[in-house]
Amino acid sequence: MSTDLVPEEKGSSLLPAGGRDLDRERARLLASVLAPDATSGKLIWWPGEPATKARPRFGAGGKTYKTDEDTAAEVATGWQLRRAFREPWVGNVALGAVFFRSDRRRVDVDNMLKHICDAGNGIAWVDDAQITALLGFAELDAEHPRTVLVVCRHASSLDRSPKQLAGVAR
Template identity: 85%
Template sequence: MSAETLTAGSSLLPAGGRELDRERARLLASALAPEATEGKLIWLPGEPATKARPRFGAGGRAYKSDEDEQAEAATGWLLRRAFRQPWTGNLALGAVFFRSDRRRVDADNMIKHICDAGNGIGWVDDAQITAVYGVVELDAVEPRTVLVVCRHRSSLDRTELPARKGGRR
């Protein structure tokens, strides 16, 4: 195994307020899927939701909390405005989560929330997402999520991915 030292360069995401969201999205899309010819920029207003740990009931069966189900449904409704039908094939997903406070959160749990909420709405199944980027930022005035979804070329072809059994389809 080899390692390489990386030096700090210019930021992928420019500092500033909401007026720079389009530029952030453009840069994010070009970094995730430079060859993409189709993509969407979606703003999700409000405090970014995070995926909660599963709960376990009798017999050890896992289930989602009511709060998690409601948050996923709310995000799903917002995603329905952007997608007429679920996209198929490989996808790249980039998200900038602007939180209103400095509470400790995991970017991967916020991405998982978006991935699960988009199943059957923006994409057939979140296994189609073959490139991911997430970053957490602070904006006490206007919390939001800036989401970019693009077609993505990968050697792992997800064109014929069937819907998951038991899922929202």
């Protein structure tokens, strides 16, 4: 059974169209969707082409490894996150991102989100298993590629406190 959830309206969008001047409004709207009852949140913004998580590589004996380029990109993103987080948050986290790409090359949003999730481990959150709400958008801005990231506390029936995470097999 299929039902339309939202009536189609011309020009309606979660994210306002426009340039960098609307990034704060985009972040506010994204946070309100991800974690409407959040008591705290952060907006992190940085310029440059959004990074994406590369496919794992397979070495001798079938062991997987990351490329040097993937590792360097995670470290760079980690430094961006360190600007906003003095220590990793514990408990449930909501994460939303708008990735403004400079071209129309095919890049999967889930791989860009995975890159952020992995880069934030031990910096913004203890472990990405704490992320209980996740939303990403890919947009085009040829002149100003950038990443707009929103991180909020998230109320969820799935408890991701340190005590609960310790019992989760990985």
